[in-house]
Amino acid sequence: MNDVDLNLLVALDVLLAEGSVTGAARRLGLSSSAMSRTLTRLRLATGDPLLVRAGRGLVPTPHATELRERVHELTRDVRAVLRPQNTQLGVAALEQTFTIRVSEAFLEFLAGPVVTAVAQAAPRIRLRFVAKPDKDARPLREGLIDLEIGLLGTSAPEIRTQLLFYDKLVGVARIGHPLLAGTVTSERYAACNHVVASKEGDRIEPIDGALEKLGLARAIMVVVPGYPDAMRIARQSDLVAAVPRSCLGNTMASDHAATAGLESFELPFPMPEFKISAMWHPRLDADPAHRWLRDTVMSVCRAAYPRR
Structure with missing residues (x-):
């Protein structure tokens, strides 16, 4: 691998994190001129400007934005591979408390397997x-x-x-709901009454934004703090809910009680995936x-x- 300089990977990770040649130079212990030369090498290697001038600062190009997480993960993996193996950790003898902050949905569906x-x-x-x-x-x-x-x-x-994994919003309604009798169109979906999960008590994006583009709006009848609450209400009423696909069970608990009595369906308009990290x-x-x-x-x- 004589033609690959892994130091460029580290430099790219820091540059994309800092968004500044000066900031990246400070973190890496280099001079600003040396960091500028490194950025030039990175631009030649990737065929992309990566960071471009915007006023007094720099902003990433679309390609740089796409690379940011991947480069960060690669850098961390390389460092892990080259780090001496730790043979001192006896997992079975560990006696420690870890505090983990999670959503109600994670607690409901994944805390058990963890x-x-x-x-x-x-x-x-x-x-x-x-x-x-x-x-x-x-x-x-x-x-x-x-x-x-x-x-x-x-x-x-x-x-x-x-x-950790990719997730996506899907619709859920009680088994036998009139919406499920036939094709779920945007118009039929919007005509239903809805229960939404929102800590702030406002409407949920991007569903309302997608409906607005179609000239539609939904009637939100109930707002609850979390997705498990929305699923419980949808099961016991004619209200329709939108929840992450991860709430519908998983390979470790496909018969989860929270999904009993519910049927899921794809939302009739494009929904982007989102990352759970x-x-x-x-x-x-x-x-x-x-x-x-x-x-x-x-x-x-x-x-x-x-x-x-």
Whole structure:
């Protein structure tokens, strides 16, 4: 691999994270001129400008934005491969408490498999799940929680992330609902009464935005805090709900009680996938016990929701 310089991968990861030649140079301990030369090499290697001038700052190109997460994961994997193997960690003897911040939906559908996997390998570990009222990074920074699982949204650039699985909104209604008798069109869907899950109590995007583009609007009759609540109401009424596909069960619990009495359907307009990720503070990145926990959670999630 004489024609591959892995240092360029590290430099690209830092440049895309910082969005600044000066900031990247500071993190890597280089001069600004050396970092500028490295950016030039990266532009030649990728065939893309990567970062372009916008006023006094730099903004990523679409290709750079697409590469950001992939480069970050590759860099982390390379560092993990080249790190000396830790033979000191005895998982079975670990006696520790990990605090994990999750949504109500994760607690309902995936906490059980995670607990089982952890208990089988490390019976002395205690897991403490706490609610996720917002996406504030402060608890991660201050060490109040060890791991967060959910949608990315924190504004803290230093937070480490790992993709767990892709999710997508689908519709659910009680078995025998009139909507399910025939093709579910946008018009028939919008004409139903709806229950939505929203902590803020407002409407849910991107569903309402997609309907607006079609000149349609739905009637939201009930707002609840979480997706399991929306599913319970949809099961017991004629209201229709939209929930992540992950709420419909998984390879480890295909007969979950929460989905009993419900039938799912694809929403009759395009819905983008969204990423469910694990997040943690970099001070825990190299901790053997924390790394083992991350790997365990990732294995459970990817087994439960394999890429379609």
